[in-house]
Amino acid sequence: MSTKELAGRLKKFGASATGAIHNKVNELQQAGQQILSLNVGEPDFDTPATAKNAGIEAIQTGFTKYTSTNGTAELREAIAEKLWKDNGLQYRADEICVCTGAKQAIFGAVMAICDEGDEVLIPIPSWVSYTAMVTLAGATPVPVLSHADYSLDLAAIETAITPRTRALILCTPNNPSGAVYSEESLRALAELAVKYDFFLIADEIYEKLIYDGCRHFSIASVSREVRERTVTVNGFSKAYAMTGWRLGYAAARKDIIKAMIKLQGQITSCASSVSQKAAVGALRGSQEEMNRMVGIFRERRDFVCSRLRQIPHVSFAQPHGAFYVLADISRYLGKQYQGKTIITSLDMAEYLLDTAHVAVVPGSAFGAEGTIRLAYANSMEVLAAALDAMESALGRLE
Numbered sequence: 001m002s003t004k005e006l007a008g009r010l011k012k013f014g015a016s017a018t019g020a021i022h023n024k025v026n027e028l029q030q031a032g033q034q035i036l037s038l039n040v041g042e043p044d045f046d047t048p049a050t051a052k053n054a055g056i057e058a059i060q061t062g063f064t065k066y067t068s069t070n071g072t073a074e075l076r077e078a079i080a081e082k083l084w085k086d087n088g089l090q091y092r093a094d095e096i097c098v099c100t101g102a103k104q105a106i107f108g109a110v111m112a113i114c115d116e117g118d119e120v121l122i123p124i125p126s127w128v129s130y131t132a133m134v135t136l137a138g139a140t141p142v143p144v145l146s147h148a149d150y151s152l153d154l155a156a157i158e159t160a161i162t163p164r165t166r167a168l169i170l171c172t173p174n175n176p177s178g179a180v181y182s183e184e185s186l187r188a189l190a191e192l193a194v195k196y197d198f199f200l201i202a203d204e205i206y207e208k209l210i211y212d213g214c215r216h217f218s219i220a221s222v223s224r225e226v227r228e229r230t231v232t233v234n235g236f237s238k239a240y241a242m243t244g245w246r247l248g249y250a251a252a253r254k255d256i257i258k259a260m261i262k263l264q265g266q267i268t269s270c271a272s273s274v275s276q277k278a279a280v281g282a283l284r285g286s287q288e289e290m291n292r293m294v295g296i297f298r299e300r301r302d303f304v305c306s307r308l309r310q311i312p313h314v315s316f317a318q319p320h321g322a323f324y325v326l327a328d329i330s331r332y333l334g335k336q337y338q339g340k341t342i343i344t345s346l347d348m349a350e351y352l353l354d355t356a357h358v359a360v361v362p363g364s365a366f367g368a369e370g371t372i373r374l375a376y377a378n379s380m381e382v383l384a385a386a387l388d389a390m391e392s393a394l395g396r397l398e
């Protein structure tokens with residue numbers, strides 16, 4: 001069968017680069033190759049017992065049927081409490097939609113807000129999926145370069161605004177850079193959104209993974225006016241190591257949430273009932289396991305950064321959140337190994353995988369050519385071995 005018979009919209013964006021690398025690593029591992037996987041964007045910790053036990057109880061008591069499309073009232077109330085307590089955001093349970101992961105929540109928000117011909121600003125480097133989601137909605141992604149330290153470049157954002165600008169998608173703490181946007185910069189961004197009348201989709205999935213006394217600030221908390229034009233997205237994958245439970249949510253004014261529910265009702269019906277019970281357990285139970293995980297991530301971040309500083313010609317902006325470091329390896333591009341020239345960050349990722357058995361994600365996937373993303377969601381032993389192998393592989397380039 002020819003690909004001509006498949007839908008044209010699929011040709012407008014590429015497959016997830018992170019997913020493609022994940023699959024290649026899986027193949028190599030299945031073939032018996034030991035791979036040091038610094039590519040994976042998920043915590044290597046177990047889901048907290050509070051969530052697991054609530055999930056097990058849901059199964060054992062037969063809470064295994066469809067829930068309402070927007071999620072159980074119990075979970076939406078627990079989320080509303082969390083948003084008030086942690087973020088100073090006041091949302092009623094009917095202004096929240098529970099989704100199968102933050103990913104689906106962002107897609108729902110994009111589909112609810114954007115039409116053909118709209119433009120959506122995306123500060124880069126950015127997570128791989130925003131561009132594809134905007135494209136699928138028929139809108140045009142407009143990448144806007146951030147400052148060298150990956151903070152928001154508000155002047156560049158303002159310059160990129162046109163009468164077609166419909167929304168901006170922001171992610172703080174940021175994947176892939178680990179940058180945490182300051183309250184001041186978020187207030188200035190909110191001012192632009194009000195002045196030029198566009199929506200904000202705030203991806204706060206890494207909110208809890210934050211270090212160095214930095215404080216996460218939710219842009220929707222700036223004012224009533226800003227709240228009305230913001231969709232706040234969060235989930236359970238990162239803070240509670242629940243990637244496989246597939247649970248996230250969006251909070252926004254009621255008409256946006258109603259549109260998202262309409263879409264979800266035709267596509268997924270609802271998130272898993274068992275996962276929703278587990279999420280209530282995660283939110284209402286002890287936060288000790290999460291706090292312990294954050295402490296360990298901080299130690300690993302410190303280790304990876306200090307180790308990277310020892311590698312000649314590699315530079316990076318110190319990440320303050322999430323579990324990634326975006327390392328600038330551009331000074332190695334143009335060098336050769338066994339007659340083959342490493343030209344792009346993708347070449348570099350392939351070189352590191354093939355020769356050092358270290359898996360990283362090329363920065364080109366995030367709009368940051370010349371860099372590679374290292375995830376420190378790994379044990380210290382794996383991190384140490386990976387950085388040793390990477391250093392010697394870089395040293396072999398001529």
Ligand SMILES: Cc1ncc(COP(=O)(O)O)c(C=O)c1O
Nearest residue numbers: 041101102103127175235237248
């Ligand atoms: C920035 C960002 N947003 C959203 C997601 C999706 O999270 P979920 O597992 O809740 O769909 C990810 C996952 O990698 C992410 O990195």
